Amino acid sequence: MAVQLPEGALGRYEADGYLLLESFVDDSWLARLNTATDRLIDASRTAASDDFRFDREPDHSADDPRLRRINSPVDLDPTFEEFSLDGPAADLAQALLGPDVRFHHSKLNIKWNDGGEEVKWHQDIQFWPHTDFSPLTIGIYLCDVDEAMGPMGIVPGSHAGELYDLTSPDGRWSGSLSDDDVARAQVANADYLMGPAGSATVHNCCAVHGSAANESDRMRPLLLQTYSRADSYPLLGVGTNGKAGHNAHRLIRGSAPTSLTVQGRTMPTAPDWFRGTYTSIFDHQQADG
Numbered sequence: 001m002a003v004q005l006p007e008g009a010l011g012r013y014e015a016d017g018y019l020l021l022e023s024f025v026d027d028s029w030l031a032r033l034n035t036a037t038d039r040l041i042d043a044s045r046t047a048a049s050d051d052f053r054f055d056r057e058p059d060h061s062a063d064d065p066r067l068r069r070i071n072s073p074v075d076l077d078p079t080f081e082e083f084s085l086d087g088p089a090a091d092l093a094q095a096l097l098g099p100d101v102r103f104h105h106s107k108l109n110i111k112w113n114d115g116g117e118e119v120k121w122h123q124d125i126q127f128w129p130h131t132d133f134s135p136l137t138i139g140i141y142l143c144d145v146d147e148a149m150g151p152m153g154i155v156p157g158s159h160a161g162e163l164y165d166l167t168s169p170d171g172r173w174s175g176s177l178s179d180d181d182v183a184r185a186q187v188a189n190a191d192y193l194m195g196p197a198g199s200a201t202v203h204n205c206c207a208v209h210g211s212a213a214n215e216s217d218r219m220r221p222l223l224l225q226t227y228s229r230a231d232s233y234p235l236l237g238v239g240t241n242g243k244a245g246h247n248a249h250r251l252i253r254g255s256a257p258t259s260l261t262v263q264g265r266t267m268p269t270a271p272d273w274f275r276g277t278y279t280s281i282f283d284h285q286q287a288d289g
């Protein structure tokens, strides 16, 4: 279903690199998403310690589950699959990116009450480089979120600025800006996005963002799903975080591009072979007679 963005919202997204849409998701979807989340939290009680679905805090236990993240929820429950690939999140992605849209990955950051961990300042594109900078992430707060709960903070305009090195001085991948870069990125100007349950956050893949620990007594589940224009290609094997899931790069709206532009040169493209439609160069060539 088409989403009617509020007046000026697209322009604000383009200028600032982010948006907040309060109460974007209706109560019936919210109830379904929260029920699906509860099912997965429950499953984490008895899951093996190496179960890829769950990123746990160190003191997680069966009696007292404490998750940092549920990986790739679209692959774990049909409710998330419908919401992200065909439902309101997909509609919003299309309103922001144009008719042809690809899904990249999803995750559910729980940020448990009483100390759920901070997310340090970072940009996303270094984690999963693409052939353009169209990728954006839509976050849905599954509960009311206020400033004590570690809301998402985004530095306005930073999406158009420097792309920072997310490695530490010893060459380790830190996934966050260094202290010097945090100062340069002017995170004191960050806008903290809060709102009632169902509010949507949107941030561009180059926007500097992060969030504090959740010291409140309420959980802060944030369902995040990343999309790009259909002609934006993830550079597989370069910086991909291994958690993309089997729906990664799925075309969810519109039609696949017939060409791709890299370094200013446009090439006609092949179909998406990794969807399993390739047989052999001989078959394809002989089929043409």
Ligand SMILES: O=C(O)CCC(=O)C(=O)O
Residues within 6 Å of the ligand: 109, 111, 119, 124, 150, 151, 152, 153, 209, 210, 211, 222
């Ligand atoms: O959960 C948050 O507050 C931020 C999430 C985020 O930036 C990420 O997971 O990349």
